[in-house]
Amino acid sequence: MFQVRVHGRGGQGVVTAAELLSVAAFMEGRHAQAFPSFGSERTGAPVVAFCRLDDREIRLREPVTDPDTVIVQDATLLHQVAVFDGLRPDGYLLVNSARTWAELGLSGFAAGFTPSRAAVVPATQLALREIGRPVPNAALLGGFAALTGQVSIESVVAAIRERFAGAVADGNEAAARAAFDEVRAQSAVPANFGSSHGA
């Protein structure tokens, strides 16, 4: 079983991200379970959603406390909420930011990860450019596909197109593909975790 935890803020499409990921995996014939953390969702408040992927029926209903991947949709949560809890050093970490690990104050932390499994992607900027709104969720799913290989970018795009229509679908697809390329390019070269841990 592969477990994903998505952290973000109300209004950023955190729950939709987990749901779209589950749809993408479903389209590949896999079992997937997406569910929100059922908090009092308010715009701007910290929100968490979960997604489990497996090749057989998923019976487990507990929240994901030991994720294989953490996706952080809003970098302002990094030092506010325990987003990394339970994430192992061989897990995957994807953060939405236009800044570097060092600028995020995470160079030491990120250096503990396998370089090809930690990535920062400017998903909000990509969303603003492609969709015209700061909704980073679809872009991050493109980044997730490149980082983990758990789903293909084509399945992510198909899930986006099942949910959205017209210009919104086009924009989200473009953002997802751009993030996919960005993360893939990062994985091709050793990660730069910052000056003190520079590769």
Next chain:
Amino acid sequence: MVLRQIEGSRGVAEAVARCRPEVICAYPISPQTHIVEALSAQVKSGALAPCEFVTVESEFAAMSVAIGASATGARAYTATASQGLLYMVEAIYNASGLGLPIVMTVANRAIGAPINIWNDHSDSMSQRDSGWVQLYAETNQEAVDLHVQAFRLAEEVSLPVMVCMDGFVLTHAVERIDVPEQEQVDAFLPAYQPRQLLDPAEPVSIGAMVGPEAFTEVRYLAHARQMQALELIPRVAADFERVFGRSSGGLVRPYRTQDAETVVVALGSVLGTLKDTVDELRDQGHRIGVLGIISFRPFPLADVRAAVGQAARVVVLERALAVGIGGIVTSNVRMALSGNGTRDYTVIAGLGGRAITRASLREMLLAAEADRLEPLTFLDLNRPLVERELARAGERRMSGPAAENMLRDAGPATPWIG
């Protein structure tokens, strides 16, 4: 077979629509709202027709409209949760007392105060003696399938049926669902043929006052109907399997109970986490099994007794609390095992959305196996938090509102546990 990756609420709405309800009345309350929202969209678009969607001013009105609709021969459906269920209680008893086959989803949620939107079974458990059939879904697939079975069951025995599904845990989970196809549902569920009908052409009255001369007999009849339902539920499930090609529903569902020394009894979505936990324990040589109860009313005494078999002990995992005594399901299970000599433990878990984790279940089950468990255990209870408030109340008369005190003591919640 049409597999779709959709929210549980959406799956239930699709299934209910294929049952061709003629009247749907609803008042919104989380976590049930997505179901009736999806149904209202289907009525508005004309996809579900003929059907009247009645938006009412309260849950009391929702059940009252369902009663009126059902009495005029319409297939009637509504959904609610928590405080909403409590608000319709008087009408709930009328629906069952009159023998009207209404189907209602209860998206299980805690009851306040303190106000809490999250999942437990306090709401539907409070209506266990209302005369309604109560079926509890383990998965979203089962929630979908139970609704199709519920209409057939309700109409055959002239009793209303509550389909209980865990709020948020199931209603808001997106997963794979085989949505029943219209032709299959039509083959399984015949058109509603009422036993009683309010018809201006042939006037009758429904809801007479009954005095001591016949009240006991009318009440006994309600019990007799539930005993008929006990016979019918497995037959309906078998028919369902024949038409739809998958097993869903029935009275109970044993899992690895053969040769088990310990059997854990539970209802609803926690059964999945329990099965994963028990698989791990089985791999390590522990003789432990799980018994899921699908039909809580009528309660399948003989099936529970047979499934528990020669186990030395049962652990009843309850998502509701009978304040002042402990377990609700436990007392029913104990009746099923009367004279068996089986030790029983009550474990109250998952109240108000507290996550029930494999780690906590495992630790609890190992303690039960060693008979180290208290007869009444509260899983993951933060005892210092309780003791602090008890101390505060002991120290001074004006100790203030307890929930607010304890919330302040507890500090900020871990944002994903809940």
